[in-house]
Amino acid sequence: MDSLVIQSVKVRGRPLQRTLEPRRKRIHSSKRSGSRKSKHHDHFYQKLYGSSSRPVKTASMLAMMIASPFFIVFLWYTMVKADGSVEKAYRHFYTNGIRAFKETWPYPSLRACKLLGAFSTFEALLQILLPGERFLGPSTPAGNRPFYKKNGVPCFLTTLGVYYLLWREKWFNPSFVYDIIGEIYSTLICMTYLVTVLLYMKGHMAPSSSDWGSSGNPLVDFFWGMELYPRITRSLDIKVFMNCRFGIMGWAILVISFAIKQHESQGKVSDSLMVSSLLMLIYITKFFWTEAAFWCSMEIAHDRAGWFVTYTCLTWIPVVYSSVNLYLVTHPIQLGKGVAMTIFLFGMFCIYVVWDCDRQRQLFRHTHGKCRIWGRIPTKIQAHYQTEWGEHKKSLLLTAGWWGLARHIHYAPEIGAAFFWTLPALFKHAMPYFYVAFLTALLIDRANRDDKNCKLKYHKYWEAYSKKVRFKILPKIF
Known part of the structure; x- marks a missing residue:
């Protein structure tokens, strides 16, 4: 019973118990409760957390999903190939058109897949295995209270310690991350769509709790998501993993890798990159120290796990948040x-x-x-x-x-x-x-x-x- 998070509520005079324990069966099975499920999930849940919460039409959602990969490539090209100049990058793509993207696009690679696969597996194991204090999140519209394990700081310190050990013992050179950063970005984009497809299928076939639902529009469900708290096993909350253990942790790893690359290529780390990197790492440390507060925020408590959240966590956070460091690697400023x-x-x-x-x-x-x-x-x-x-x-x-x-x-x-x-x-x-x-x-x-x-x-x-x-x-x- 300790593994369950239970909240008792009263509906029309009779008590109900809602849990956020992963289960194989959907919450409601009878015809009567099924109608309530339909009313709750397809109308109320969509009203609060679906497409109606943001005035984004079908064309806009498609445009975002199509244009986002091009922007990531444009950002990478601008910082690495165009010396940070938007005008120079724009002229390159405008002059050469689609051919510029075909020639410039850093395609996914096996070595990038291996790096990201190893990193993802390592962080998932840390999230599951490292101890941490139990924390109850805010109540959900379906009456659930999700639970979390507060082990962000141990995961962060362990990650940094292992990364330093790999570097010191020359088992892995962090500057290699910079060398194939375009391939990593492109692989992250592909990961985003693959993970979103899996989440979409899971939402239809095996939702983790009663906080799930469909809008009736497959594109809306794919874009905004179907589950509020998707989980794999009791300890691996997918949204927490994607945002905190992959996105934020990946941001820190990129910051460190870029600094090491500059040190190797130029013999020192410029004070500009040092200041930027230190502030980011201190901020990230603060984030993990107060991680429980984030679990009460809109991203976790309100936004469902669809393409928008997945893209933000797996691609946008590590790529965009560290972009100034990517620029400073080859453009040191004293x-x-x-x-x-x-x-x-x-x-x-x-x-x-x-x-x-x-x-x-x-x-x-x-x-x-x-x-x-x-x-x-x-x-x-x-x-x-x-x-x-x-x-x-x-x-x-x-x-x-x-x-x-x-x-x-x-x-x-x-x-x-x-x-x-x-x-x-x-x-x-x-x-x-x-x-x-x-x-x-x-x-x-x-x-x-x-x-x-x-x-x-x-x-x-x-x-x-x-x-x-x-x-x-x-x-x-x-």
């Missing part, structure tokens, strides 16, 4: 001690604020508001809401500390941290700043989505909260 230290300290401050925002929120949740934030008893709003199953619940909305300045205050230092680890590239070219621009647009959109979802959930209580905390991200500005 900032000088004063400039380098200033950039580093500003970046560290932003990372600290991100961490402290999460700390305040978690402290407030765990103590139910009976704590001190910035030396004072925090102010709050007690919100009441009703679940889809008819259960009445309460939530406390924090209006003190960082969270009294803006409703999504943690997004501001997130953008700031990304800016400062990109700043060492200076301003000769715009492409290194693509991630900063993307992150800014993403977090503004997410803030709007969060506000919309919370308004639907809390109604008048969210309106009261919005009046008390008037700004979304930046106090006095937005």
Whole structure:
């Protein structure tokens, strides 16, 4: 029984138990419950988490799935072959057309498959085998409460330790990753589509919990996903693996590999790449240290496992997030001690604020508001809401500390941290700043989505909260 996560709720006077334990059978088997399943999964679930949550039409979804691989290749070519110049890369592809992509495209390779296969297997084993504290995620629309194992820090440290050992003992040269980085990117793209197909089939044939459903449109199901918490065995949550153990961990491995490549090719690591790499690795360490907070975020608690999530985790995060480092490998910039230290300290401050925002929120949740934030008893709003199953619940909305300045205050230092680890590239070219621009647009959109979802959930209580905390991200500005 300890392996089950059980939440009891009451629906029309009778108790139900919902679990998020992987099972071979679908949750509902009777005709009566089957009709409820159809109503819940095909209408309500799709309404909350399907295509209606984002105004993306069929043509847009197809365009994203077709264009995304071309963008990854364009990004790689710009950083590695065009010296970071978007204009130079654009002229190359515009002048030569499709032939340019055919000649330039770094095709998947067996050696890239071996590297990614070994890395994936190693990280999956770490996620399953390394011990960690048990953590309960937020309740789902179907009444489940997923459980996780908090072993992100041990997995991260073990990964770095093993990678260093492989390098020191000359069993593997990390600079080889840079040498075949185009092949790795192309293989990641193929992996994305393969994994999405498998998730689509699993969603139809063997869903892990009652939090699954179909929109009736195969393209929508493929793009947005069918399962909220797909799992393989009790310990391997697929979304956590893809995002945290593969995407974020892969980002760290690329950052280290690029620094080693520059050291081998130029005899040292430039202060620009050093500052950028250190800030990223510190941020990634912070991420794994506070990983449990991420499991309550929109990516895990709301977005289902379809192409969009899979592409983001397996390809976008490791490729785009490390793109400035890829540029700096062959374009070293000497900032000088004063400039380098200033950039580093500003970046560290932003990372600290991100961490402290999460700390305040978690402290407030765990103590139910009976704590001190910035030396004072925090102010709050007690919100009441009703679940889809008819259960009445309460939530406390924090209006003190960082969270009294803006409703999504943690997004501001997130953008700031990304800016400062990109700043060492200076301003000769715009492409290194693509991630900063993307992150800014993403977090503004997410803030709007969060506000919309919370308004639907809390109604008048969210309106009261919005009046008390008037700004979304930046106090006095937005």
